[in-house]
Amino acid sequence: MLFKLTKRHTKYGVQVLRLKKGKKTKELTKKLVPGDWVLIKHSDIDWVAAEALDRCGVKGIINAEHFITGSYPNLGPSYLLKRQIPMWELSLSEEDFEIFTEETEAKIEEDLLLVEEKKYPLKPITEKEISQGLDIARENLPAKLREFTKNTLEYAEKELGLLTKSLPIDGCLKHLKAKIQEKEAVVVVRGKDYREDLRAIRSFIEDRHPTIVAVDGGADALFEMGFRPDIIVGDMDSVTDKVLKLTPARIVHAYVDGRAPGKERLDKMGLESTVIPCEGTSEDLAVLLLDQLNAAIIITVGSHSNMIDFLEKGRQGMASTFLTRLRSGDKLIDAKGLSVIYRARPKNTYALMLILAAFIPLMVLLLLSPPVASWLKIFLRQLKF
Numbered sequence: 001m002l003f004k005l006t007k008r009h010t011k012y013g014v015q016v017l018r019l020k021k022g023k024k025t026k027e028l029t030k031k032l033v034p035g036d037w038v039l040i041k042h043s044d045i046d047w048v049a050a051e052a053l054d055r056c057g058v059k060g061i062i063n064a065e066h067f068i069t070g071s072y073p074n075l076g077p078s079y080l081l082k083r084q085i086p087m088w089e090l091s092l093s094e095e096d097f098e099i100f101t102e103e104t105e106a107k108i109e110e111d112l113l114l115v116e117e118k119k120y121p122l123k124p125i126t127e128k129e130i131s132q133g134l135d136i137a138r139e140n141l142p143a144k145l146r147e148f149t150k151n152t153l154e155y156a157e158k159e160l161g162l163l164t165k166s167l168p169i170d171g172c173l174k175h176l177k178a179k180i181q182e183k184e185a186v187v188v189v190r191g192k193d194y195r196e197d198l199r200a201i202r203s204f205i206e207d208r209h210p211t212i213v214a215v216d217g218g219a220d221a222l223f224e225m226g227f228r229p230d231i232i233v234g235d236m237d238s239v240t241d242k243v244l245k246l247t248p249a250r251i252v253h254a255y256v257d258g259r260a261p262g263k264e265r266l267d268k269m270g271l272e273s274t275v276i277p278c279e280g281t282s283e284d285l286a287v288l289l290l291d292q293l294n295a296a297i298i299i300t301v302g303s304h305s306n307m308i309d310f311l312e313k314g315r316q317g318m319a320s321t322f323l324t325r326l327r328s329g330d331k332l333i334d335a336k337g338l339s340v341i342y343r344a345r346p347k348n349t350y351a352l353m354l355i356l357a358a359f360i361p362l363m364v365l366l367l368l369s370p371p372v373a374s375w376l377k378i379f380l381r382q383l384k385f
Contacts, residue, residue: 017107019062021100025049026217026238032056039090039100044069047192050076053085060086062113064097067125068133070140075192077130087125088113155319159279162323167276167285167292176249177293179230184210185295186335187286187303188218188229190238194302197335198225201299204338210299213286218302219243233289234282236262244271251275251289253282280320291328298328301335 021039022028028038034057042049043065053061067077067087080087090113106115113120186205188194205227214222216234220243231249232239244250254260254277266273278285283303290298325332
């Protein structure tokens with residue numbers, strides 16, 4: 001598939017656009033509106049970032065890095081290809097990247113990005129380029145995994161505290177303990193297929209009313225799908241103000257040295273929060289917290305669970321998640337697995353409708369029966385007297 005700039009990709013057929021740029025996709029998506037063109041600097045764009053850009057309604061993406069480096073088979077470019085979002089790679093120095101502002105007007109003509117007097121060659125990313133990049137990545141995968149595993153074990157050795165230490169909560173979460181102890185809990189991460197995971201366990205949530213813990217942007221994802229989190233855990237950098245205000249409890253993930261950048265935002269908003277330092281990621285903190293508060297089971301939604309997910313996280317994230325799963329493994333259930341074994345109980349309304357549906361034909365048959373009809377006539381005559 002070769003992308004061409006057409007009237008569908010431009011406003012009123014004029015091939016002039018304003019580029020919104022950003023190095024961090026999650027920061028960039030906060031200021032995007034449908035129809036925007038974006039300039040990013042994001043190598044090996046992953047599925048989550050691609051899906052976020054698509055949901056913002058971007059018309060085209062220019063990347064100052066490689067969409068696929070061949071390091072591992074990342075799924076973002078394939079997702080964007082299916083969504084028919086044009087992609088180009090652009091070789092830009094750090095200095096040139098900083099020149100672009102949101103007021104910069106650009107034009108795309110014949111695989112050239114025209115900015116004022118400058119011309120920048122663009123490389124269209126097509127199905128062929130993506131296929132070739134993924135083939136190289138698959139060839140490199142065994143060696144990459146060996147290197148990755150070695151580095152992960154080195155990181156894991158430094159983070160063994162995740163296996164041996166308790167979180168320093170010291171009774172500050174007593175109000176949550178009763179809500180969590182010996183009960184089911186769901187941890188929602190805005191990861192790959194999280195919407196499908198939530199839909200798959202919707203009946204479980206509606207039947208069992210588990211404690212729902214959102215990790216950062218997972219809170220907004222829950223609200224979008226009609227759910228409300230009980231707790232938000234994270235650095236609070238990818239949650240909207242509205243959702244922060246509507247969520248009863250907020251736990252700020254702090255560095256082990258005590259720094260908690262997310263608390264400053266909540267303090268400015270006048271929102272109460274609990275700060276907990278943790279060596280792992282915010283996702284790890286959520287799982288460890290539920291484990292320490294004796295949740296009966298922990299169902300993970302959109303969580304990192306396979307080797308591609310781990311490679312996307314980076315070796316440090318992989319190490320902490322590995323140790324967290326090792327510590328809490330007997331309680332952890334993936335939402336996909338739960339959806340296979342859990343069958344919803346019939347709702348009371350449905351049960352009543354089934355009873356009525358069975359009762360009505362029975363009544364009709366009885367009324368048509370001659371003895372019943374004779375008894376009914378006698379009964380009605382008695383009522384007249």
